[in-house]
Amino acid sequence: MFGNYITLPHLLIFIPLLTGLVTFFLKKETTARSWSLLSAIITLGVSVLSLVYANNRELSGTTFSYEWLKYIGSSFAVGLDGMGRLLTFLTAIAFPLIFVSTYKSSYKNSNAFYGLMLLSQAGLMGVFMSMDALLFYFFWELALIPVYFLCSRWGGERRIQATFKFFIYTFAGSLLMLLGIIYTYLHTAPTQFAEHSFSMSAFYSVVLNAHQQNWLFWLFFIAFAIKMPIFPFHTWQPDTYEQSPTAVTMVLSGIMVKMGLFAVLRWLLPVFPQAVLKFDNVVIGLSVIGIIYASLIAIKQDDLKRLAAYSSIAHIGLMCAAIFTTKSIGIEGVMIQMFNHGINIIGLWIVIELIERQTGVRKISQLSGVAHKAPVLTIMLVVIAFANIALPLTNAFVGEFMMFNGLFKFNIWYTAFAGISIILAAVYTLNMIKKVFYGDVNTVTTLMKEISWNEKLVLSVIVVAVFIVGVFPQPMLDLTKDTVTAIMIRFK
């Protein structure tokens, strides 16, 4: 398209970036809202094109990259492989869903709100498509900063404290990663203009001894572990999810946590394979502890948002464990599950947002009998909840089955312990459904109404996605095959 200068990856970054900047100047709330929705839909269109033309190398980028910091060997190299395509699609589909589902929410200074949302979308897209380590770091931070402002400005009562914790945690992690990037860079081979290179291929072929790999592994891993988050780097997460405006929580839990998992697959596994094999037990051990610990805490939660937050920690923990099994079936499962978890958790947040907007309450103990007042909402929620506990025929079943398969091949004991989480997930999810949706209508829920058409539309999209992937996951598995093969080569 337009020669090699504008490929689909460029469009995926620049559409939200430029429209986001324009949004800051739109004074009227309705204009800002519809403008950002339009932008998100166009981005989704481009993303769909990238799936349709999956085999077209020219449209996928990386064939051409702008020289950016020529003398230090960094270029604006973006491209789409299978995993990138999947996650950019997740990002592209999530934003219209978020915008439509929160279309009725009114925000103070809505132009700034929507502007920042679109900027974070640009950052996320960049992270998933960067083929240059320095560029990756740039986008990693670009995604973080708008979210910091979004949470601090539009969040709940304790928002400043919570977001500050989140920001300092993530920033410290990122800086350690930057250190790792620089150290690895200094060991890459020279290029035409520079002594070293930040390009992904240069990183993949860097030669590091075991000692170097070991400590570089931790520099990178801590940054990613904070972002995911896995135990014991997770303490920022429940507070931030609880305090953020729901639209931002959706971005955080639906897409941003995938940055951590994605980065492990993109940078950690291929660049430091020896260290990965050395520390796999440590990481899987931490993940399994996190899975059980988070599930147990989730059972005790009375706040819907905190429940979803802890359930998310458990799911992410399982994905992290599956990655470090370095078994191809486990990693394939993680790829598909990254998408599924994004869709499911956004669905869950939408339901929570709808309940909170109508009743003003998020406490499980104060809600009861929503099903009598909003049957459609209930049906949708039940499907999403079943997906959350990975019932067969739902999307998450496919992913979890493959991940447990990988974990089983690695070590049966880990599988046994992690498997407990399936039971625990059923306990807290079904308990929540029982208490909130069934039973008698009480004073809080008596005024509840059925959801409107746009909310129905959004939830139907999610439910349809849950079933399609659950019944016919093959196209998605085919999509990520190239990435999995590329990663597995490093472990042969």
Add this chain to the structure above:
Amino acid sequence: MNAIIFTAAMGVLMMFGGVFFKSKSTPKYAAIAGLILTLIVNCLELRSGESLFDINVMNMLHFNSFNLTFLTIIFACTLLFFLLNGRDIEKVGSNVSEYFSLIFFVLCGVSIAATYNSLLTLFLGIEIMSIPLYILTGSDKRNLKSNEASLKYFLMGAFSTGIMLMGIAFIYAGNPTGSFYIDSIALGVGKMPVMIAVGLVFLLISMSFKVSAAPFHFWTPDVYDGAPTVFTSFMATIIKAAGFIAFIRLFDNAFGKAHEQWQTLLAIITAATLIIGNLTAVFQQSVKRMLAYSSIAQAGFMLLAIFSLNQFAKEGLVLYTAAYCLASIGLFAILIKMNDYTIDGFNGLAKQQPLLAITATVFLLSLTGIPLTAGFLGKFYMLIAALQDGHQKWLVVLAVLCAAISAYYYFRIIQAMFFKESTETVTQEWDITSGFKLLLIIVATSIIILGLYPSLITDWLHY
């Protein structure tokens, strides 16, 4: 050469001009015109390598692309400082023309300190730069704090000058060539003569004083706090940058070959500077004092360039100083407009003055080192330089952790501006012109542009 002659001439002109200038704002316009001229002739010299003056300096001064690029940045930043704060300089007292004159003399000292090739010219440069500053610090004569700051600065300055002279004497006596020229002090890689070693340590101490590196930083917060805020802005940015260029040239040219012998000592100073600067800044309630400590913290990062002394270090230092000066000058310009210098004084600024709040955010993000800003690339180059050097990796990790701490105190101001409500009952009367706003936008934009294309500056070094 152009820079030295023009700044000295402008200093003299402004001094006598004070007698003839009728209006209070004439000196400002004259100074701006003079500085633009100096900037132009300096750029011409950078591009062509030819000076307008044919003076035999007996190899006492060296002009190359590194020095001249650096001076260009200094002049550009000073120009910005004049444009942003010209009206505030007028408000300090009645001797406006003299203030500008003193600033030009400081710039003359900076030009010498950036281009010296002999220890004597270094001494001269540092002194020419410092003495006018002592006066400027005490220029708010009715304010006791300003007087105290001036005295403190003078005493500390004199003390460090004494140490420097002693160091120079030791170096002169100790080196086999008996030379003051920094490029002919023939230090080998082998064992260092005791005299030279003592001289080197003395010079290290005196330069650390000048750039306020710990543990020789203790004068900084009081002096910066006491001086009229416009001059604090000048001292914390341009003078600090000048100190660093003098520092790196001395240690690169004269002692570069014995790098490994003094590197550990410098690593300790750097670590102390980073820790003390960042940790103390966290506890400050006054933004002015916080910026004083943050300037110490930033100096810690800049010291990494001297610690590593490689190509990345030199390019990075130029980039870092540009980024740091731009952001700090901008931030100080905003601070001067505030009634209240405490962090609470910034509460709700985004509502009252959105433009000020947004530009201040860009400056703070740059000082923190967030990508897309020049400050990030400055820090990034420093880290590359230090890691490439390969020694003392713990220092690099420490620097990174300190950068994370710095986010805490810089972001407190952002929080105050955007997320807190103003507590003031009387609304502040803002003395802000549209020109001032435009300039702030220009500064913020250039920080972002430099963050995306640092080669706009670093390419000059390759002329």
